[in-house]
Amino acid sequence: MLRNIMALAVTAALGVIGPGMAQAEQVAATSAASITANLNYLMYTPDNYDSSNETLPLVVWLHGGDQGGSDVEKVRSSGIPKLLEDGKKFPFLVFSPQNPSEELLYPIEKVAAALDEVMSKYRVDRSRVYLVGFSRGGFGAWAMAEQFPDVFAAVVPIAGGGNRHYLNRTNEKAAFWVFHGTKDDVIPLSDSIVLYERLVSLKRNARLSVLEDVDHSGVEWAALNDPALWDWLLQQRLQSAQ
Numbered sequence: 001m002l003r004n005i006m007a008l009a010v011t012a013a014l015g016v017i018g019p020g021m022a023q024a025e026q027v028a029a030t031s032a033a034s035i036t037a038n039l040n041y042l043m044y045t046p047d048n049y050d051s052s053n054e055t056l057p058l059v060v061w062l063h064g065g066d067q068g069g070s071d072v073e074k075v076r077s078s079g080i081p082k083l084l085e086d087g088k089k090f091p092f093l094v095f096s097p098q099n100p101s102e103e104l105l106y107p108i109e110k111v112a113a114a115l116d117e118v119m120s121k122y123r124v125d126r127s128r129v130y131l132v133g134f135s136r137g138g139f140g141a142w143a144m145a146e147q148f149p150d151v152f153a154a155v156v157p158i159a160g161g162g163n164r165h166y167l168n169r170t171n172e173k174a175a176f177w178v179f180h181g182t183k184d185d186v187i188p189l190s191d192s193i194v195l196y197e198r199l200v201s202l203k204r205n206a207r208l209s210v211l212e213d214v215d216h217s218g219v220e221w222a223a224l225n226d227p228a229l230w231d232w233l234l235q236q237r238l239q240s241a242q
Helices: 002-013 070-076 079-085 108-121 136-147 164-169 189-201 216-224 227-233
Strands: 040-042 056-062 093-097 124-134 154-158 175-181 207-213
Touching: 002 207, 040 070, 040 079, 040 108, 056 079, 056 108, 056 136, 070 079, 070 164, 070 175, 079 216, 093 108, 108 124, 108 136, 124 136, 124 216, 136 154, 154 227, 164 189, 175 189, 175 216, 175 227, 189 207, 207 216
Parallel strands: 056 093, 056 124, 124 154, 154 175, 175 207
Antiparallel strands: 040 093
16 A cells, blocks of 8 residues: 555656646747836936037936936936036036836846937937946946947946956947946945956956045046046947947
């Protein structure tokens, strides 16, 4: 009797199907779900935009962790939007999407979809699209450079981090300028150094600015208030972009 019970148990464990029983299966299917780019964002157009027909460079700004959520007004409180609120003038468009999460990293597929929409709506020089991100936005900048390599002529991650193993997917013609402070106790300086060194090994156009005695919040303002950054940025162009 015990032997029969054990035999039945082994049979069940091996998935032997008896007459009339449904057979397990694994089938292929295709999802019909689509990504909705329902992101809040701020859009800056320079003074001469409405009076001209020329295309303009576009800067994508990815903010840090404190501005995430559903209140887009928070995005004005830091980074490039803060500079604009304080009266700074730029000769380019600025697209500042809000991370819908207060805790998670940017949903970069949604950012990319929203960026496509913006570029179809505004007069954008597609050879001069630049990506700048700080902290959590810096992680987003690294990820977008890897996942959407044909979009950005230049990428500026500030106090961010990412996965160095996918940097070989970045555009060989894109330029990178990485910023980090030596006193950053939120995102280690080593995160930026590892990524920068990987870019160098791949022979990418990359530079690194390590700011002495600058902490996590300080490096954001040190980088964005450096006139050399904007002069350098506007020189970058993807010749193959259309």
